[in-house]
Amino acid sequence: MQMNVDKEAQAVDPLIFHLTGKQPGSGKDALAGKRPALLAAYADLTRLRYDFPLVLIEGKTAGTPVRSLSSVIDDLLQKIAPPGMESEQLRKMILRIEREIRTLAAASESGHLSELWDKVATRLEQADESFGKSVRIARAALEIDGAVLDCHAGMATGLITHLWSAVQEEKAQKFRATASRLAVKLADILRADYLRSPTGRSAESLSAAVGPAHQALFDFSAMSDLLPKASPREALSENRRRRIESALAVLKGQRFFAPAAGQPRPDQAAELYSFRFDNCAAAISAYRARLPELTELVKAMSIAELESDGAYIDGKHDVIFSGFDAGSLSPHDTALFPDYLITLGKDGASFDKAALMTALSSEAPLKILVNIDDLVEESPTGDGHIASDVRSAQLASLATGLGEVFVVQSASSNLYQLRERLQRGLSFGGPALFSVFSGVAAQAGSLPLYLSAAAAMQSRTFPAFSYDPSAGSDMASRFSLENNPQVDADWTVHAFEYADPQMQRIKQESAFTFVDFLVCDPRRHGHFVAVPRGFGIERMIPVAQWIAQPSDQSSDKVPYVVATGSDNVLFRAIVDERAISAARRCLETWHRLQEFGGVHNSHAERLLKREREIWEEQKRQELASLQPAAVAAPAVAAPASTPAQPAAATQPEVAAAPERSPDEAYIETERCSTCNECTQINDRMFTYNANKQAYIADIKAGTYAQLVEAAESCQLGIIHPGKPINKGEPGLEDLIKRAEPFL
């Protein structure tokens, strides 16, 4: 790759162009057919093994329901062609098939992995017979299948719909298991009642229950007479029977979940509900219309749970269930039922942003995907400045302000990396917003969608972030900037290598800025002009460096970006001030996100600075007080370097028993082993407490002699007779002597 300037671009004054954005004449597109220089290495994506295409796995999966084609092939290679000379040929064949499938997917060929594999394998086998047997072995070992999805315009919709379906299927399985269990339990209650009823115990019923064989050996009439005498006669109350039958009918007639594959729906059940929508108003309307039915279903399930657990108390629960309405449902309850998937902005369709924000604040289980195809546009004021598309690009930031909305923002190129977060959002109990930039608007250029989407993220134009209200109560727990490259930095910086005019290799680092993202979009090429011949290279400053210096600094220099075309020749273009201003605003937006994510947080940095100053001041004062004795003050160490003092080990304070007088009669109740020795001597004097451990309940209920006898018979020696109360009791002298060991 060589560096070059445009030899034709002589009429433009770079400084004037930078300041005004105007160039003489019609204004030639200096960047036509060019892309940012850092993207030069990605000329042909089909030759790279990266995240795309994806395989949307069908059927039950142990892990995520989506995988990249590369990871599927890697597993296959590990299984049947581990590294080594013996399997090198097979490895090459499989990797060739992978590349061909990637090429087909890039050309918008749709189909399942198995179909694309077979198509590619047949073609390759026709060209080279050696492909045959080995590839069939590999094909047989390929255990997973599903639609192959490349990073094209509908990718986000396809991926999120697939993940949503997986979450809904999981919910359906749980519901079916619970509903079936409850239905069986309720049916059992009714059946048991029938079997205990006179009809159930009639000779005919008993005879039918035994079956045709050996009927002659039984006297079913005698059995019918005998059975009622030997078992309880309580029958179900009419109220309970109606309650159980009603709950059973609701469970069987519900329309929220389809029955398991192969299971028929009850004949009387109406059509199942659909949960996919393309506008918020329709989804909200459907949710409202179905709410009474959902409430009835939750009520029926609650009744069934209580009934099956034997915990339904008519007098108490009847009142509650008679007033059970939509207000009784908790978000936890509604989260167990299907979520409403709303896809907005599909194929560039416009949508109602106000309705979107209303829907997000409704707390209904709505999962909303917003496809964004454009991130920059001319300012609505008509002054020629660039404006971020606040109507779409900032939706995710606005939604985080609603508090209880799960939010994910990402370029489509990064969605596979964020798959677990997407799944978490789809499983979240409340509303969720997925704001995805597809890169479609920039497609008028030569860049594949994957690259233009990735450029939006690399340039901080559309950073990835997520906000998860279920992760904790503070911003540090909820907000995440993970998956953004070089989160600590303003711009992402990448190694860049090229050859100079003398064909010497030059290595340097280059930042990828918002201005580079504009290079990807042919509609914004008016903000660039080629460097005219003779314009000194010392008068040009890279955009990142230009933005880093104060904006009011006057200079005769101009900012530039480096682009490249299909000829791989590097090309410098001067950038106008409007593009630079937009880049500054983009950087400020990124700084705000960094603060949310705890990176360079201004509050934390201020607090740290203040605490450091206080600490340093304290140390100075301490040193000053030691001044007469100290010869030279040692340097003050930073607070962070001070080792933390281990906390002194503290013994928990435990209440000790009060000291007893030897004259007092008492039992160490906590040590009583309930052996009944003392209670058998006098159960009015010695009684058990609530823990069934003995204590002296009434010392006057017995004699001192009984106290002494109990003390002697207690094997644990925990009865202390004390001194006699009745001084006139006979034989006291001897008793006091016997009591001495137990005082």
Next chain:
Amino acid sequence: MTLEATHCLLRMYEEHHNLEDYQGGVPRWCTGCGDNAILAAMQRLCRDNDLRPEKTVFVSGIGCSSRLPHYMRTYGFHGIHGRALPVAEGIKMARPDLHVFVSTGDGDCCSIGAAHWIHAIRYNMNMTVVLHDNHVYGLTKKQVSPTSPRGLKSNTTPRGAYLEALNPLSVTLGVQNVSFVAQAVDWIPEVLYDILTAAFQHRGFSFVRVIQRCPEFLPKMFDPWLQDPQKTLLLTHERGLHLSANLAKVYKNQRAHDPLDLDRAREIASVEDPIAVGILYRNPEVPCYEDLRVSGQLRTADYVRTGLEAEFNKFTVWPAEQEKSKPAA
């Protein structure tokens, strides 16, 4: 899938029980018998954990201790000799929602029921098993049991027992999948209660050996331990027992023991004097058999009937077919 509405309703009218709600009758045990202390601790455990009597079942085999289910006002199963554990396993398998307790004696468990005991440890089903170990067959009027000390004179060993006593703790700790082993003595009721509570809260097969007195046939056997607290070693740990100040004042012989340390637990178990009291081993990671074998299959009436028919058919004698198969005379 649990609805919050149901959960709230269940909590709203949760019944709170008194000790009397679990008392099923007047025990017939001898005065001074350690079974009384175990029964009292069990009833406290049920009350303090608000166990619903209809969701609780006590299973026993044969012996003095096995009368315990009669004195609990819960479901009970007074089984046959040595077979308390298979019955309890069956109950747990069919009704995993029930709290299952097993009372078994040193003869019932360690002699005739020893095979079931070993495999019950290995199966690690979620239940609390209390071995009432008084070192003697009491119900049948004093015969040696597997845990009787060597030299004990009894009706079956008038010249004294010839064999060393079996150590139930060492045996239990030697079986694969062991997950909870503790030892208590009936004369320290506070610790007995704490250990039974820990055993109940452990998910798995909780084996608690309670050394207890038999005032009728071995009235003096544990006197040295009753009279000298130093002969009892209390095992304490932040994940094990915590002693009250009063108890710590009486029983000063204490040692910190981590219940996760199996090797150390085996060492402690092998020492008979002083008697170690506390949680020797607890590993909550061991899987329970009922969880491994859990089936999503619903037991509908048809499913049960089909299964039973299939089983009965294996043993059915069909007279008509027998007639056909008879050789011609």
